[in-house]
Amino acid sequence: MATKKAPKKTAESSGDYSKYISWFWRLFVGGIALVVLVFLLASWNAFGELPTFEELENPESNLATKIISVDGKQLGTYYNENRTPVKYEQLPQNLVDALVATEDERYYDHSGIDFRGTTRAFAYLGQKGGASTVTQQLAKLLFTGQAARGWKRYAQKIKEYVIATRLERQYTKQEIIAMYLNKQDFLFNAIGVSSAARIYFNKDVEDLELHESAVIVAMLKNPRQYNPYRKISREKSLGRRNQVFKQMEKNGMITTAEKDSLQALPMEVKFTPEGHADGIATYFRENLKKFMASWIKENPKGEDLEGNLTYYNIYRDGLTITTTIDSRMQKIAEDAVAAHMPRLQKEFDRQNEKNKTAPFRDIEEDDVDRIFNNAIKSSSRWHKMKAQGKSEDVIRKSFDIKTDMTIFSWGGEIDTVMTPRDSIRYYKKFLRTGMMSMVPQTGEVRAWVGGNNMTHFQYDHVQLGKRQVGSTFKPFLYATAVDQLKISPCDTLPNTIYCIAAGSHGNTKDWCPENSGGEMGGMITMKDALAQSVNTVSARLMDKVGPQPVIDLVSKLGVDTSNIPAVPSIALGTADLSLYEMVSAYGAFANQGVYVKPQIVSTIQDKNGTILYQHVPETRDVLSAESAYVTLQMMEGVTRSGSGSRLRHTWRGKDPVYRKAVTGYPYGFTNAIAGKTGTTQNQSDGWFMGIVPNLVTGVWVGGDDRAVHFPGINYGQGATMALPIWGMYMKGVYENEDLKVSKSEFDKPKDLSITIDCENYKSESVNDELPDELDF
Numbered sequence: 001m002a003t004k005k006a007p008k009k010t011a012e013s014s015g016d017y018s019k020y021i022s023w024f025w026r027l028f029v030g031g032i033a034l035v036v037l038v039f040l041l042a043s044w045n046a047f048g049e050l051p052t053f054e055e056l057e058n059p060e061s062n063l064a065t066k067i068i069s070v071d072g073k074q075l076g077t078y079y080n081e082n083r084t085p086v087k088y089e090q091l092p093q094n095l096v097d098a099l100v101a102t103e104d105e106r107y108y109d110h111s112g113i114d115f116r117g118t119t120r121a122f123a124y125l126g127q128k129g130g131a132s133t134v135t136q137q138l139a140k141l142l143f144t145g146q147a148a149r150g151w152k153r154y155a156q157k158i159k160e161y162v163i164a165t166r167l168e169r170q171y172t173k174q175e176i177i178a179m180y181l182n183k184q185d186f187l188f189n190a191i192g193v194s195s196a197a198r199i200y201f202n203k204d205v206e207d208l209e210l211h212e213s214a215v216i217v218a219m220l221k222n223p224r225q226y227n228p229y230r231k232i233s234r235e236k237s238l239g240r241r242n243q244v245f246k247q248m249e250k251n252g253m254i255t256t257a258e259k260d261s262l263q264a265l266p267m268e269v270k271f272t273p274e275g276h277a278d279g280i281a282t283y284f285r286e287n288l289k290k291f292m293a294s295w296i297k298e299n300p301k302g303e304d305l306e307g308n309l310t311y312y313n314i315y316r317d318g319l320t321i322t323t324t325i326d327s328r329m330q331k332i333a334e335d336a337v338a339a340h341m342p343r344l345q346k347e348f349d350r351q352n353e354k355n356k357t358a359p360f361r362d363i364e365e366d367d368v369d370r371i372f373n374n375a376i377k378s379s380s381r382w383h384k385m386k387a388q389g390k391s392e393d394v395i396r397k398s399f400d401i402k403t404d405m406t407i408f409s410w411g412g413e414i415d416t417v418m419t420p421r422d423s424i425r426y427y428k429k430f431l432r433t434g435m436m437s438m439v440p441q442t443g444e445v446r447a448w449v450g451g452n453n454m455t456h457f458q459y460d461h462v463q464l465g466k467r468q469v470g471s472t473f474k475p476f477l478y479a480t481a482v483d484q485l486k487i488s489p490c491d492t493l494p495n496t497i498y499c500i501a502a503g504s505h506g507n508t509k510d511w512c513p514e515n516s517g518g519e520m521g522g523m524i525t526m527k528d529a530l531a532q533s534v535n536t537v538s539a540r541l542m543d544k545v546g547p548q549p550v551i552d553l554v555s556k557l558g559v560d561t562s563n564i565p566a567v568p569s570i571a572l573g574t575a576d577l578s579l580y581e582m583v584s585a586y587g588a589f590a591n592q593g594v595y596v597k598p599q600i601v602s603t604i605q606d607k608n609g610t611i612l613y614q615h616v617p618e619t620r621d622v623l624s625a626e627s628a629y630v631t632l633q634m635m636e637g638v639t640r641s642g643s644g645s646r647l648r649h650t651w652r653g654k655d656p657v658y659r660k661a662v663t664g665y666p667y668g669f670t671n672a673i674a675g676k677t678g679t680t681q682n683q684s685d686g687w688f689m690g691i692v693p694n695l696v697t698g699v700w701v702g703g704d705d706r707a708v709h710f711p712g713i714n715y716g717q718g719a720t721m722a723l724p725i726w727g728m729y730m731k732g733v734y735e736n737e738d739l740k741v742s743k744s745e746f747d748k749p750k751d752l753s754i755t756i757d758c759e760n761y762k763s764e765s766v767n768d769e770l771p772d773e774l775d776f
Contacts, residue, residue: 063318112164283450318607324444332732342410359429408456434461440587443596470678473573490758531642557585593623635674664728683716
């Protein structure tokens with residue numbers, strides 16, 4: 001009988017698992033060894049270069065340069081990336097809590113890698129959340145960039161692990177949070193949490209409330225998908241914000257009641273864009289670039305390893321420029337321009353309805369063609385196509401092809417279709433303006449409005465634009481006469497035609513100016529002559545003092561006199577000067593004859609707060625304090641009985657011109673104001689220069705071309721075109737007592753030898769010819 005063989009014993013039947021246990025430990029140890037090897041290889045740059053110690057110490061970052069007003073407000077930034085770094089201490093605790101609760105619950109317990117989260121992510125294939133810590137996300141932002149694909153993503157992830165652990169050794173937890181939030185891109189030029197707070201909520205980051213911080217943290221997952229400003233993503237942003245509250249409740253940072261209350265809040269955004277042409281003081285910020293370019297050239301940062309000079313870069317070095325602009329005064333100035341110019345433009349357009357050459361006047365068709373040809377050849381379209389190698393014929397034809405464009409209007413931008421040639425004509429019709437306000441004692445520029453709109457009118461009419469100044473030049477002539485001849489505002493002269501003969505003072509022919517309104521006859525005081533811009537008196541004064549001393553005076557007052565000919569007609573303001581020059585020159589009258597060069601920057605600091613530049617005023621004595629004060633007294637007559645007297649009115653009046661074209665009227669000023677209006681030939685330019693003891697402000701209004709002007713003097717004079725902007729501006733600054741703009745009298749010199757009280761004064765200078773030596 002056959003016997004059965006006994007079954008062969010196996011490890012399973014005998015209970016011997018030693019073999020499997022051995023394999024398990026081999027795999028386990030091998031796996032750990034493999035992981036260690038992978039990390040060692042990564043640290044040895046096997047998967048690509050890792051940042052050096054120096055790079056970890058100073059991670060490369062494009063930091064925006066901040067432009068700060070004198071009252072501590074941020075006017076704007078210069079940037080490649082609009083990043084304004086903040087320190088951890090500036091971050092509100094609610095923002096930090098929301099970040100940790102949502103992005104990295106065990107942030108304070110790990111050293112860069114959350115192994116518990118990593119295990120969970122592998123086990124559930126990422127369906128229950130990822131495993132990236134805040135430190136890993138920072139590593140990615142700083143050194144590894146966008147997520148790679150395929151096997152490269154695994155190599156990138158390993159690099160992030162290694163960099164994260166190194167970051168944890170190099171920086172504190174607080175520093176890592178600050179770096180992470182500073183590096184994030186929140187869209188719409190909001191690079192970093194500081195920019196995000198300003199752009200989405202118009203707040204400094206330290207002022208964010210919890211419900212606002214939650215919106216910012218919600219965007220960290222995907223700033224486009226969860227963006228609170230984009231209509232398409234607002235609902236997702238709201239849902240994600242509420243999830244942040246839920247995470248904070250889960251981690252014990254807020255109570256359930258607080259969570260419910262916060263989730264019930266509507267999501268409100270105060271979108272405040274910060275493009276280069278957004279915000280206030282846009283023309284000033286553009287002009288500031290020129291100052292910075294000059295300063296950077298003269299102040300090298302240091303030398304590189306090869307010994308070459310290195311220079312600061314305003315777009316990435318994170319400088320802080322503290323300017324002299326006062327954001328409150330700047331806003332008032334821009335509001336004054338925005339209130340007056342649309343109404344003046346409306347009247348200008350009405351008066352051009354039947355003008356066949358509109359918006360031009362008093363020119364022939366050939367002149368119109370010349371204006372258009374010059375405008376075409378100076379346009380950005382022309383230069384761009386020329387750089388592309390296009391022929392002039394092709395370029396010119398392109399100006400007659402209709403195209404989509406967005407154009408400016410005082411009611412808002414308009415999307416339309418028109419030819420570039422028609423757009424040139426459209427923009428030529430707009431009256432332009434410039435305004436500058438300065439503290440005469442320090443030269444600090446408080447407000448700078450270079451035009452109507454920086455996006456559509458990029459030419460700066462404060463410093464770049466030079467136009468005929470008209471009668472605003474006359475105070476320089478009067479000041480020269482006071483300084484040389486010691487004449488009094490009370491002295492009288494004949495208001496009759498006066499000729500300066502050919503060959504005298506550089507004249508090529510007889511010069512016999514008439515008064516603007518044609519009125520002449522009788523005697524007139526010096527003060528009234530200036531107040532009423534009497535040209536016959538200006539001719540007499542010019543013949544006595546000569547044009548060269550007047551030119552010498554304005555040169556000392558900071559005016560470029562290279563193009564001012566030494567001829568008598570300059571007395572009537574034929575010179576082309578900038579508003580910048582005029583304001584700085586007028587400042588000496590209010591500063592007892594001392595000229596102070598305009599100042600736009602107080603300090604420049606590097607990203608660490610080290611002061612690189614401190615302004616030192618540039619001053620010089622130009623006039624005696626007596627001459628400056630007497631000139632001011634005569635200019636005060638302009639606002640009491642002359643063309644600027646509208647500033648004193650407290651009644652509306654019946655003048656239809658003023659009611660239609662002027663805003664902010666009546667002004668009702670009662671304090672000391674010295675000023676001068678200016679109107680040039682054919683009403684092409686309207687000026688008003690106004691001075692109070694600690695503020696001098698100038699306004700110019702005119703067309704882009706001199707052929708763009710009002711047909712008559714009623715609207716075309718400086719008192720109607722420019723003075724209203726000054727009046728509204730000063731009303732605004734006086735309403736804010738914190739600005740401390742003076743309403744006092746001008747400082748009177750102690751030893752005043754010239755009589756200014758005309759009530760009991762009898763002029764000794766009544767002859768047709770001024771004597772060689774005046775002895776009043």
